[in-house]
Amino acid sequence: MDPTETSPRARRVGGGLLWFAALGGALSWTVHLFVAWATDELACASGHTTLAGFPVKGVVTIGVVLPALVAAAALATAWLAWRRTSAAAGEDDPRMGRAALLAVVGLAANTLFLAIIIAGGVSLLVFSACQR
Amino acid sequence: MTVQTEPDQRRPEVAELEHAWHERPSLRTWLSTVDHKRIGRRYMVTAGVFFAIAGVDAIIMRTQLSRPNNGLVTPEEFNQLFTMHGTAMIFLFATPMFFGFGNFLVPLMVGARDMAFPRLNAFGYWVFLGAGSVMFISQFAGAAPDGGWFAYVPLTDRPYSPGRNLDVYALGLLFLGVSTTIGAINFIVTALKMRAPGMSLNRVPLFVWAMVGTSFMVVFALPALNLANAMLFLDRRFGTHFFDPTHGGNSLLWQHLFWVFGHPDVYIIVMPALGIVSSVLPGFCRRGVAAYPLMVLALVTIAIISFGVWVHHMFATGLPFLSYSFFSAASTLITIPSGIQIFAWLATMLRGRIIAGVPFLFAVGFIVNFVLGGFTGVMFAMTVFDQQVTDSYFVVAHFHYVLFGGAVFPLLAGVYYWLPKFTGRMFHNGLGKWAFWLVFIGFNTTFFPMHVSGLLGMPRRVYTYPTGLGWDPWNLLATIGAYVLALGLILVATGVVQAIRRGPAAPDDPWGADTLEWATSSPPRPYNFAVIPQVHSLHPVWDERSREAMATGDVLAGHRAVLTSELDGDREGPVEMPESSLLPFAAALGLLFVVLGLLWGQYWLAVLAAFAVFITLARWLWPPHRTPEEAGVAREGRAP
Numbered sequence: 001m002d003p004t005e006t007s008p009r010a011r012r013v014g015g016g017l018l019w020f021a022a023l024g025g026a027l028s029w030t031v032h033l034f035v036a037w038a039t040d041e042l043a044c045a046s047g048h049t050t051l052a053g054f055p056v057k058g059v060v061t062i063g064v065v066l067p068a069l070v071a072a073a074a075l076a077t078a079w080l081a082w083r084r085t086s087a088a089a090g091e092d093d094p095r096m097g098r099a100a101l102l103a104v105v106g107l108a109a110n111t112l113f114l115a116i117i118i119a120g121g122v123s124l125l126v127f128s129a130c131q132r
Numbered sequence: 133m134t135v136q137t138e139p140d141q142r143r144p145e146v147a148e149l150e151h152a153w154h155e156r157p158s159l160r161t162w163l164s165t166v167d168h169k170r171i172g173r174r175y176m177v178t179a180g181v182f183f184a185i186a187g188v189d190a191i192i193m194r195t196q197l198s199r200p201n202n203g204l205v206t207p208e209e210f211n212q213l214f215t216m217h218g219t220a221m222i223f224l225f226a227t228p229m230f231f232g233f234g235n236f237l238v239p240l241m242v243g244a245r246d247m248a249f250p251r252l253n254a255f256g257y258w259v260f261l262g263a264g265s266v267m268f269i270s271q272f273a274g275a276a277p278d279g280g281w282f283a284y285v286p287l288t289d290r291p292y293s294p295g296r297n298l299d300v301y302a303l304g305l306l307f308l309g310v311s312t313t314i315g316a317i318n319f320i321v322t323a324l325k326m327r328a329p330g331m332s333l334n335r336v337p338l339f340v341w342a343m344v345g346t347s348f349m350v351v352f353a354l355p356a357l358n359l360a361n362a363m364l365f366l367d368r369r370f371g372t373h374f375f376d377p378t379h380g381g382n383s384l385l386w387q388h389l390f391w392v393f394g395h396p397d398v399y400i401i402v403m404p405a406l407g408i409v410s411s412v413l414p415g416f417c418r419r420g421v422a423a424y425p426l427m428v429l430a431l432v433t434i435a436i437i438s439f440g441v442w443v444h445h446m447f448a449t450g451l452p453f454l455s456y457s458f459f460s461a462a463s464t465l466i467t468i469p470s471g472i473q474i475f476a477w478l479a480t481m482l483r484g485r486i487i488a489g490v491p492f493l494f495a496v497g498f499i500v501n502f503v504l505g506g507f508t509g510v511m512f513a514m515t516v517f518d519q520q521v522t523d524s525y526f527v528v529a530h531f532h533y534v535l536f537g538g539a540v541f542p543l544l545a546g547v548y549y550w551l552p553k554f555t556g557r558m559f560h561n562g563l564g565k566w567a568f569w570l571v572f573i574g575f576n577t578t579f580f581p582m583h584v585s586g587l588l589g590m591p592r593r594v595y596t597y598p599t600g601l602g603w604d605p606w607n608l609l610a611t612i613g614a615y616v617l618a619l620g621l622i623l624v625a626t627g628v629v630q631a632i633r634r635g636p637a638a639p640d641d642p643w644g645a646d647t648l649e650w651a652t653s654s655p656p657r658p659y660n661f662a663v664i665p666q667v668h669s670l671h672p673v674w675d676e677r678s679r680e681a682m683a684t685g686d687v688l689a690g691h692r693a694v695l696t697s698e699l700d701g702d703r704e705g706p707v708e709m710p711e712s713s714l715l716p717f718a719a720a721l722g723l724l725f726v727v728l729g730l731l732w733g734q735y736w737l738a739v740l741a742a743f744a745v746f747i748t749l750a751r752w753l754w755p756p757h758r759t760p761e762e763a764g765v766a767r768e769g770r771a772p
Contacts, residue, residue: 026436033440033458041455060454094332094700101334104425109433116437116465123457131453 021081022102024074025110028067032117035063044130056129064121071114078106145687146662152691153245153658155712164712166250167658168235171257173554175232178257179225180625182264186220189213191618194578198611200599210595211278212297216271218281219301222397223308224264226539227350230404231256231315233546234343236554238319240649240656241337243328243665243672245693246709248321249314251716251752256311256318258720263308266727270300277301280593282394283364285375285386290368299731302365307727309358316347316354327696328648329703330667330678337647337670338427342407345435349396349403352439357393360386365730384449391442399438401535403431405542406473409495412542412549413477415643416492417484420671423476430469430476437466447518456515463513470506474499489643490564494545497572501537505530508583523593526586532579544571544624551631552638556655559631567627570620577613581606646671651682662687664694667701708758719748 043049043056051059082103085096155161165171193213196204205213235253239246247253270276278297279288288298323344327336363374364386373379375386410421421427443451443459477499486492508530512518521527544567551559585606590597597603641650650673652660663685665672672678688694688706695704722745729738 026433029440030436033462037443037455037458040452044452094330094335097334098332098699101425101428105429105432108426108429109436112433112437112465112468116440116462119465120458120461123454123461127453127457129452129454132450 017077018081018099018102018106020074021078021106022109023106024077025071025106025113028070028074029113029117031070032063032067032120035067036060036120039063040129049129057124060129061121061124064117064124068114068117068121071110071117074106075110075114078103078110082107143662143687145689148689149659149662149687150657152689155658160714161712163717164254164714166246166254166710166712166716168239168247168250168253169656169658171253172232172234172236174257175228175235175260176554178261178264179229179232182220182268183225183229184625185268186217186225187618187621189217189220191614193217194611194614196595197597197607199608200597200604202596205595207595208278211593212271212274212276214593215277215280215283215301216267219267219277219305220264221535222281222401223305224260224267226401226535227312227397228260228264229543230343230346230401230539231312231319233404233408233543233550234319234346235315237550237649238322238340238343239326240553240652240660241340241647242323242326242331243648243661243667244322244326245660245664247318248326249318251710251713252314253318254713255716255720256315258717259311259723260308262720262724262727263304263311266307266724266731267300267304270297270304275300277304282390283386284390285364285367285383288364289375293368296731299365299368302361302368303727303731306358306361306365307723309354309361310723312350313354316350319343319347320351324698325695326693327701328665328667329694329696329701330665331696331701333699334425335667335670335672335701338410338421338424338431339404339407339647341428341431342403342410345431346400346403349400349435349438353393353396353400356389360389360393363389369730369733384446387446387449388442391445392439395442395445396435396438398531398534399434402538403434405498405539405546406431408542408546408549409477409498410473411645411647412491412495412545413480413484414671415549415645416487416489416495417480418487418644419480419484420646421476422479422483423472424670426472427476430472433469434466437462437469441466441513444513444518447515448522453515460513460515464510467506467510467513474503489548490559490561490568491545491549491643493565493568494541494548494571497568498537498541498545501533501541501575505533505535505537509534521586523591524586525582525590525592528592529579529582529586532582536575536579541571541575544568547624547628549643550649551628552642552654553649553652554655555632555635556638556653557631557635558638558642559627559635563623563627563630567620567623570616570623572620574613574615574617574620578610578617579613581609581613585610641673646674648672651679664688713752715748715752719745719752722748 039051039056039059043051049056082100085100085103155165155167192205193210196202196210235247267276275296277283277300279293279301283298283301286292288301323336323340363372366372367374367376367381373381375381375383377383410427414420440462441459443455444463447456477495508526512521512527512530548559548564551557585603586592588602588606590601590603590607597607638654640652640654642654643650648661648665648667649656651665661682663682665678666681666685668677668681669675690706691709691711692706693709695707696702697704722741725741726738726745729735729741
């Protein structure tokens with residue numbers, strides 16, 4: 001095998017990382033929204049202040065912090081992918097051009113999704129779980 | 133401008149191609165056609181007719197509200213007018229109109245010969261026509277939906293809304309949902325599998341990105357509305373209690389389900405319009421749209437974030453503040469990708485060489501109005517402000533700036549821009565400019581005063597109002613504006629008819645634009661491209677190598693198209709395309725009778741029609757005798 005050629009496994013891992021870089025922030029924001037919002041609204045509507053012994057606010061906090069960390073990881077991955085692909089994007093190779101596009105989109109999108117999670121999560125410092 | 137992008141029409145293989153794709157004009161071919169261009173034009177014309185009817189509804193409403201204590205219509209008639217106006221503009225005009233644009237343009241822009249599923253495409257159109265007809269006929273019969281376009285329960289549930297009005301709403305939208313869903317799936321598969329070789333994701337036109345984003349939103353958002361409507365119909369007809377709190381149901385469930393669909397739907401309507409603006413500007417600025425990767429980013433992120441903002445429509449329902457804050461954050465920050473697009477268009481104009489043609493004027497008009505609509509949109513993202521103006525005319529002003537300013541202005545830009553391609557005729561420039569100024573002035577005169585009347589406390593959906601509240605001058609002004617706007621829109625229609633009947637023949641690429649639809653004749657031949665394009669850049673018509681490949685490449689013979697890979701546009705092989713068929717029409721007709729049977733309570737008819745649909749679909753899906761090559765299963769360069 002040509003030493004400059006990448007193995008199928010490396011290609012799969014690289015492809016997976018690129019998709020994580022492009023969509024990781026969006027997926028983590030989706031999880032954040034459904035966990036944090038649904039927990040808060042459903043628990044408060046049914047009059048509960050705890051879920052399986054955990055305070056509702058604690059569950060919501062986890063629904064903010066963990067997705068934010070995943071979005072930050074996706075952002076870092078996108079940064080690395082962008083550095084590796086941007087140099088080759090000008091060549092007439094559709095694959096490199098497409099990979100560079102996904103990396104740039106991931107870079108900006110992950111920043112945006114991380115900002116949305118943080119902006120929504122800040123309210124945990126202000127409101128109690130079921131305050132209306 | 134004319135560029136050589138097509139092979140000589142006299143070549144024998146091109147003549148054979150003409151024969152393979154030709155449809156002889158007859159009633160049968162009219163009903164059975166699967167040509168995406170004919171279907172696209174039908175979508176546009178039908179949606180245009182629905183727009184006109186819903187526009188007449190609006191004019192009647194504005195006339196009624198022109199002065200206090202007016203008695204032109206009764207409260208019951210007014211309820212039907214505003215409900216049908218909203219429902220029709222959202223469901224029967226905006227989305228189908230853009231689907232019409234997409235139908236005509238997406239295959240051409242990606243260098244394909246048709247949509248991925250041509251028969252499904254025809255089926256989608258006939259279903260749309262059936263659903264629209266049912267809903268509008270109900271209006272002429274005085275039984276139109278009358279609970280507002282978002283049909284909140286418990287008002288729309290029994291016993292508060294007896295009669296068939298809301299059954300028409302629930303069943304009509306369920307019926308229409310079939311059309312919208314299959315149309316969206318068709319766009320996604322067409323854009324992923326039918327792109328010309330070489331068109332990797334970074335070379336896809338922004339309009340196609342917009343249509344794909346829109347289609348994904350439809351696929352994920354529409355099930356929520358379908359579910360809600362099915363539950364509403366069951367509540368109303370069969371006595372279930374999904375939305376009845378006295379029997380364990382939840383009336384807020386309707387609002388959640390409706391707006392899970394409803395807010396993405398705003399972008400389902402606006403996003404193709406954004407794609408149109410990105411298509412129009414290069415032709416009139418003599419350069420590609422600035423910041424292509426960021427434009428793609430904006431389209432993709434808008435499509436995703438639009439699913440996380442729906443609760444801002446429910447800020448006055450008493451949910452916990454913490455819940456509001458998550459949606460408030462998303463509603464505020466979704467303006468960033470929208471803003472990116474605005475700045476990219478401004479940069480394109482700043483760095484380009486502007487030619488102020490009619491499509492360009494409408495694109496600029498869009499930017500002005502959409503920014504104003506976006507500005508009030510950010511205000512609504514703030515919970516405290518939203519709660520002050522909920523259900524006031526301020527809301528009416530805001531969403532008309534977003535939906536008319538943000539969707540109809542680009543739509544009109546698109547009509548003028550692609551009219552030469554749609555019809556093969558050029559429009560009258562002077563008439564187009566008059567139309568623009570009347571529409572622009574009329575639109576702002578109609579809707580800007582509604583901000584003021586809303587802030588002065590005028591609630592939406594009132595059929596009349598007493599004098600002395602300070603609302604009178606603003607309402608009169610809005611009504612005058614509505615008539616000016618109507619005049620402008622009539623001029624647009626006149627211009628289109630004039631172009632079709634007397635306009636000079638259009639060249640292939642009258643604007644010197646960059647995307648592949650301009651590499652075909654005006655109007656395009658039934659097979660679109662004799663030579664399947666080989667794409668080498670984002671601007672294939674401006675690119676020497678892509679043009680040369682189209683002019684000198686091999687003609688793809690037969691009733692066939694080319695499949696390519698999803699990400700990089702690698703050629704996978706030719707595939708036989710389906711012939712025209714009456715089956716889509718028959719299936720849609722059967723489905724119409726299912727809906728009518730349910731609506732009239734004649735369940736035997738619904739069951740019988742459902743059985744007919746099943747038989748039609750079985751005939752449709754019965755595997756034809758084809759070789760693997762014909763079916764597209766065998767790939768080029770692979771041993772059988």
